[in-house]
Amino acid sequence: MKSRVTLKQVAARASVSYQTVSKVINQKVRISPEAEQRIWEAVEDLGYTPSYTARSLRSQRSQTIGYTWQPSPPDQANPILDLFLQSMFSSAEKKGYYLLCFPYLEQEKLLDAYRLLIDSGRVDAFVLSSIDYDDPCIQFLNDQKFPFAAFGRLDGNFHFPYIDVDGGLGIKIAANHLLSLSHRNIAILAWPHNSRVGDNRIEGYVSAMQSAGIEVHPEWVQRGEGTYNVGFNLTLKLLSLAENIRPTGIIAMNDLMAIGAMAAIRHCGLMPGKDIAVTGFDDTPTARFLRPPLTSLRQPIWEIGQHLMDRLIDYLENGRYPEPFEELIAPQLIIRESSTGIEAKGELF
């Protein structure tokens, strides 16, 4: 490990003071072209790279964004994590920022972790994701007036910059898709009461149905945790409804429930896709491998990560958030056999 090349060495070689070199490098000052050229040559020759640490000590900014996230359960990978991270730090790197990852802990200790990173000056801002109703971090960062941006929103009194997927719109798109396939009795596997995300999505469903002039039967809205088993059981319930209100299309709020639904449909001797159309949400990588492949709503995650970073850094550099402060992005419906019943031609992939 060779020892560091410093400003002073560059300055000596270019016959100027080291402070001048600093200014030229940071484009803080206009200088005679000859001197400037000498400086850049010296930088080149010596292979000078500014010390990140010294720079950030002096300027009191770490050029680092902190991020932690809830680990996915061991039996179930988070399919968007990779893309989300890559989108964030590739966006960040372009502006000289990096992403610092730290462990996700239980509430009390998590706040300490945030506090430590803030107080030690290791990060300039945070990104939060999959935020919760009772997420203490939002409150905490807000109180501290520490910059952050979130993937996901919260209703209530907090105002903070976020980007979120417009779940309501997504469900509406899915419902319209089923409507366009001439389904009339369309049910939804929704989340328990008092879930903001869930309620918002239900609105999309109701709105699509109303626009099509269909009255939503109360039994069509089934609620439960977003698990396979719940999807399975709720679907059994739906399929045992009286003929005239029995759904021919089922919209699930995540893929896992949709998988459960398809299993239940099979269990009743019916064919998912052919007899009952099913759509999921998230477009997990599993979706395309299922039989039949699952129609699902995909989040434009790359875009989300990029916007999040760009706006956060914009704020750090300019002191104000660019518009829009709160942003909703439409998910994209990936149509497969589980809703159309039509086997895709060509390659399976």
Add this chain to the structure above:
Amino acid sequence: MKSRVTLKQVAARASVSYQTVSKVINQKVRISPEAEQRIWEAVEDLGYTPSYTARSLRSQRSQTIGYTWQPSPPDQANPILDLFLQSMFSSAEKKGYYLLCFPYLEQEKLLDAYRLLIDSGRVDAFVLSSIDYDDPCIQFLNDQKFPFAAFGRLDGNFHFPYIDVDGGLGIKIAANHLLSLSHRNIAILAWPHNSRVGDNRIEGYVSAMQSAGIEVHPEWVQRGEGTYNVGFNLTLKLLSLAENIRPTGIIAMNDLMAIGAMAAIRHCGLMPGKDIAVTGFDDTPTARFLRPPLTSLRQPIWEIGQHLMDRLIDYLENGRYPEPFEELIAPQLIIRESSTGIEAKGELF
């Protein structure tokens, strides 16, 4: 954002010099109990947190480990990423280290990225993963004598600290599993020639077969890229072999090939699990959702990440790598219906 509490403020409150406070905090010196108590009280009262930046400027260490990885293809999530990252930074955090993530780029630019992080003093070491034969980073870091540790190994002249999954042993375990189920004709879907990882795994297969006194028929070793289509086609080929050498068990080197194999088995009117046993490698989250659920080899990824970090930090703090320098960890065989043919009782999950 309140302004920072510094050593000097703590010192003033405790009526000692600020350098003494520094020493007490870093446990560099013994001091009178009264003074020590005064200092800790002052630290507590003022809520002092050392400035990471100042500390690392002075001590010339960033307490940061850099990591980048090849993004997974958009249609296929990396199932172990989350766990791997979490294991690394939770291990790192315990010793005051953090993980800095940066974008993965093409060869030439990637080296520049590494160089920049090194020269700017942003990181003290790197973790590498899924390293390649012609990976220029290994060479580069070796030349620079910059500390790093890898998940995965390389044969050749390079010696560096790594941890890897013992693929050969894994395949051997899988083969023994099939042998214990009375299979004799066992084929393997392997990787193209000249793949170190692939060759190593084939050795495990051959060794298990030999121990069981079975001669490996040349046709049983089929090679190709690890894709669904390749798995499908190679399996068709295997199933068209003469009765006496037709395999009843197929070991695939990854889950995707195994999925292709199961599809081919079905295509021939046979039942995977019942008629032909199949095993995969990686235990992707998909594996349990398949029909039938896929027996597969799981990498103990949490353990790997932890060991990697612990050893890297050990090196950074003590200047020498702990033993063993190179470490192989056995994968774990997760047995499901695709090999046993026995439908699991109880919950699907």
Add this chain to the structure above:
DNA sequence: ATAGTAAATGCGAACGTTCGCATAAGTTAA
């Protein structure tokens, strides 16, 4: 008592920048 040693604390310097003001040189207007 007095030198000798050990323990406790202080002090100056350094890590490599950026920042703002001071100064020197060059240019224009009276």
Add this chain to the structure above:
DNA sequence: TTAACTTATGCGAACGTTCGCATTTACTAT
């Protein structure tokens, strides 16, 4: 020619630590 500006560069200080050595104080042994 000289005052009044502009422009280019230099200089000292500061960011908040850690490090090694110097100093003070207290204690033991002669």
